[in-house]
Amino acid sequence: MKFGVIVFPGSNCDRDVAWVTQGLLGQPTRMIWHEDTDLSDIDVVVIPGGFSYGDYLRCGAIARFSPIMRSTIEHANQGKFVLGICNGFQVLTEAGLLPGALVRNRDLHFICESAPLTVINSNIPWTSEYQVGEVINLPIAHGEGCYYADEKTLEELETNHQVLFRYGTDKTPKPEENPNGSLNNIAGICNPQGNVLGMMPHPERASDPMLGNTDGIKLFKTLLR
Numbered sequence: 001m002k003f004g005v006i007v008f009p010g011s012n013c014d015r016d017v018a019w020v021t022q023g024l025l026g027q028p029t030r031m032i033w034h035e036d037t038d039l040s041d042i043d044v045v046v047i048p049g050g051f052s053y054g055d056y057l058r059c060g061a062i063a064r065f066s067p068i069m070r071s072t073i074e075h076a077n078q079g080k081f082v083l084g085i086c087n088g089f090q091v092l093t094e095a096g097l098l099p100g101a102l103v104r105n106r107d108l109h110f111i112c113e114s115a116p117l118t119v120i121n122s123n124i125p126w127t128s129e130y131q132v133g134e135v136i137n138l139p140i141a142h143g144e145g146c147y148y149a150d151e152k153t154l155e156e157l158e159t160n161h162q163v164l165f166r167y168g169t170d171k172t173p174k175p176e177e178n179p180n181g182s183l184n185n186i187a188g189i190c191n192p193q194g195n196v197l198g199m200m201p202h203p204e205r206a207s208d209p210m211l212g213n214t215d216g217i218k219l220f221k222t223l224l225r
């Protein structure tokens, strides 16, 4: 499985992802500058976290116009894997590969902490090593992580089982366990086909045993089976 990690000006989690895919999992990994367009050798495209273009305008709103995004959309439309983490999730919604939007956190603060999440759907390749209802802890670090979508879109996400992770320790959203105000406590979703995943929490920051938490590594590992 060959991974491609996209690098925008302002990305800051690109090396962390490559450390997981290449360093920990031994998979070939290529860093891809956002002005490149060739993804022909890549199986899994990862859009990492960070502050692409300094978060000017809106997180991810400028990055989505980078040349590599046209190729990423083609890659996704061919049914191949795309993962957007944090700023990557914001870029995927801006690019229209995932529905909804990420807006300012409810309390208007940047949040940096470990968040409990419940796995809601383990029926797609990305999450198949987790159990439905399993509670995992992943770091969150964002200022615009509040997931928003209109009522119809939310309903579609729920009925199509596109919600993969919710904040909190229960499958049913518990408002008191919601760190950023995301509707339905949504922390991660996929497209209807299940090949494109976007999530605000950082699985790559909870993968190396040296960091004391490996709850995130299964997300990268499942694709290798």
Ligand SMILES: NC(=O)CC[C@H](N)C(=O)O
Pocket (backbone or CB within 6 Å): 048, 049, 050, 051, 052, 055, 059, 085, 086, 087, 088, 141, 142, 143, 144, 145
């Ligand atoms: N860790 C990240 O990717 C941060 C994303 C974005 N810059 C935000 O603050 O919301």
